[in-house]
Amino acid sequence: MLYRGSMKLGVFIERDGVLNVVRVERQHQVCPVTLEEMQINSAAVPFLAKLKAAGLLLIATTNQPGLSRGYQNRREMDRMHDLLRKTFALDDFFVCPHDETDRCPCRKPKPGLLVEAAFKWHLDLDRSFVISDKWQDAEAARAAGCTSLLINSPFVGKAHKDFVLPDIGAVVEKILRLKNTGRVMAA
Ligand SMILES: [Zn+2]
Numbered sequence: 001m002l003y004r005g006s007m008k009l010g011v012f013i014e015r016d017g018v019l020n021v022v023r024v025e026r027q028h029q030v031c032p033v034t035l036e037e038m039q040i041n042s043a044a045v046p047f048l049a050k051l052k053a054a055g056l057l058l059i060a061t062t063n064q065p066g067l068s069r070g071y072q073n074r075r076e077m078d079r080m081h082d083l084l085r086k087t088f089a090l091d092d093f094f095v096c097p098h099d100e101t102d103r104c105p106c107r108k109p110k111p112g113l114l115v116e117a118a119f120k121w122h123l124d125l126d127r128s129f130v131i132s133d134k135w136q137d138a139e140a141a142r143a144a145g146c147t148s149l150l151i152n153s154p155f156v157g158k159a160h161k162d163f164v165l166p167d168i169g170a171v172v173e174k175i176l177r178l179k180n181t182g183r184v185m186a187a
Pocket of ligand 1: 096097098104105106107
């Protein structure tokens with residue numbers, strides 16, 4: 001624990017449904033595959049800026065199996081992520097490019113992206129947070145030791161999550177309160 005004081009706190013933010021708006025078709029989120037299709041969730045901009053101002057690192061995470069299935073062009077994805085990085089002042093972006101049949105360690109609900117980011121940025125995972133609207137991120141958070149905060153949606157599922165809140169504003173207020181009160185106990 002000697003180095004704990006120098007470790008940083010991060011907020012892991014799911015891309016689709018938090019940073020950009022998604023359509024829902026047949027109970028599935030339809031993610032954009034081109035910059036033109038992508039619609040920024042501008043309502044989230046001022047709230048994520050508050051987290052940044054509080055000294056938290058903002059790290060986007062996303063499963064993009066279209067990269068291995070062939071329907072997501074990497075250059076096009078990079079164009080989308082460049083715009084998201086600029087819009088939200090993100091510190092980093094971690095992508096799982098694999099299909100579920102690849103059995104990789106990084107496709108959420110597995111915690112690989114969080115662990116990789118923690119290694120790169122010296123994050124204290126026990127005191128870091130995950131924001132999403134889907135159970136897969138809550139499960140990755142649980143496995144990595146982070147606190148999960150889900151925005152209520154049809155995709156929050158039945159698995160463990162620490163908090164379900166109505167919107168991004170409520171999520172950000174909760175994180176700021178938890179950060180100031182120290183170690184978080186699961187709800
Ligand atoms: Zn992966």
